[in-house]
Amino acid sequence: MLRVCFSIQFLMIFGVQGLLHPGGTGPTIEERFEALEKELRENITTIQQQVFASETLALRQILTLESTFRKELEHEMEELKANFSAQEMLLIQERQLRLDLEREMNKTLENISKVLQISNSRIDNVVAEQEAMGKLLRASMKNESTLGAAIQQHVNQISVALSDTQNQLKTLRASIQSASTSSGTGGSPVVAFTAYANSGRDYSTEKIVFNSVITNYGAAYNSRTGIFTSPTDGVYAFTWTHLTQYGHYCHSYLTKDGARQNLDAHSNLQGIHSTVYTMATMTGTLHLSKGDQVWIQSQHCEGFLGSPYNSFSGWKL
Template sequence: MKSHTKKELNKMKTELEKHQEDIASLKRDVRELVKHRERVGGNFSQIEQRLDTTERQLRQKKAKLENLETETETALNDTQRLLSLYKNELSHLNTTASELEDKVEAQFTATKTELEARLKKIQKTSETLSTKLNEQKAEVDEFKGKADGKFRNVDERLNATLKQQKSDTNTLKSDIAGIAHRLKSAEEKVAVQQALKPEVDRLRAEVNAKVAFSASIIESKGVFTGPKTAGTSNILIFNRVFTNVGNAYNSKTGVFTAPLKGVYQFSFMTFGYNSHTSGALLVKNGHYQVFTWEFKGPDASDTTSNTVILKLNVGDCINIILWEGGKIHASVFSGFLVFPTS
């Protein structure tokens, strides 16, 4: 590109010089014509105008040529700078490529050396393994010969053992059938026992159930022993407890509460003086059941008693109350479970 530009520039310089020579030649011709006009007295105004026009055009071309020469010189300078940069970059790339080639060559040489060493090691290992494999193959062949004889003996013994096991298995099957029959009978018995267990538990609880109490009362400021009026409803509270098996009697309220359904026996005794009617009533859930009664008389004191057997449900209540107008000095109240009922 640089050489081509130089050629163009030289060509334009040559043309410029040629034009300058033409101009000089024309000027000489003009002077000659002027002289000739003066001699001949002719009119050369038109020729002068043409010469002036031609000179002006040549000047314009010269100015353009100078501008073109300047621009060409600037382009040449830029081109030279770019070529310099390209040369430097190319030199750097060549250096880098050379270094990379050296590194690759060195790495390739090292890898080749290492692979050759590994290959030799593998070949040596392969030869060793091949030797050991041959030795082991001979040992296996020897062992196989010995094992064949042993296996034949083992097969004979296994066949004999298998026959014995078949016989034992048949015997065992027969025994298992008998055991299964007995197990089924046992399971049926267990099922019956399980069905009867609730009833047995209930009966055992009833058999083991123990309910019995006995308590007394003596006239004192702390308890009610009469006389009973129409406005009083206090029951007799037997506060001195002798026995209370099952804790069914409450010594603070004087009420016995049945803990089990069953048949119970109750008895009570009263002692009083002849100043008041004596005696008492046994009450079940608020209803009169049995009673004792002794009116005022010539005797200094009177004793009454009574016994009753009642069928109670769980929660039924039994207590003792006085007759209206009656009064006692001492009394005993007892009861117990005869037997539970379903």
């Protein structure tokens, strides 16, 4: 731009002087105009090239930034999808476990009903046989040998009926025990529990005890201490929830053998005075060895509400 202005000024000063002094020995007016016009065009071309180069560089930088931003966004989306898939898988496994347990319990109840029906039927048959035996005894008082044979036959029949009834009861006990200790698919021990705290209170840095048990398959959860003790090696899932009253906050976390596991639930309404309540929940998985202990530890909880606004559950995957 400076070169263009310089050329125009040169044309205005020296070109006009040439017009005023045509008798000089230098180039003619036409030659001067051609030289100035050529120089002006070269300057314009140079400026256009510089502008084009600057625009090209800026465009490349914009495209590079756009590509980097797109890659970062795609990476974040993949992480979000992976986290969502993991949570969804845990929920699906929990629902499947519940369905399996319900099917097994329904099957066990059906078996119990059938065994009871059979037992009642056999008891009715025994009563009927005893009544028939009494009639036979009264009708056969005159024939002791016939009476003895009939009595022995009825005794044998009663013994067979009682033996069958005992076998049915053994089968019933085994079915009930199997339903309480085994799953419906692989036969591996079922370990699952759900408990809640039936009353609310404030907690300092201490263990939160969920003292009311809803389910406790495998009897691995202690409602007096709030501690779950792993009965076997494996991967376990845990989830807990608590509701906080307005104007307070509650911060809890999962603990394994006294070590914090970086799984925290935090609800905070401190400084808010209204009818607002907030619920915090956390779900995670841990690999436990036999005898490992897990519980929920309070970092500081105020306004912790009791049943039905809290729960602590765990199960073996």
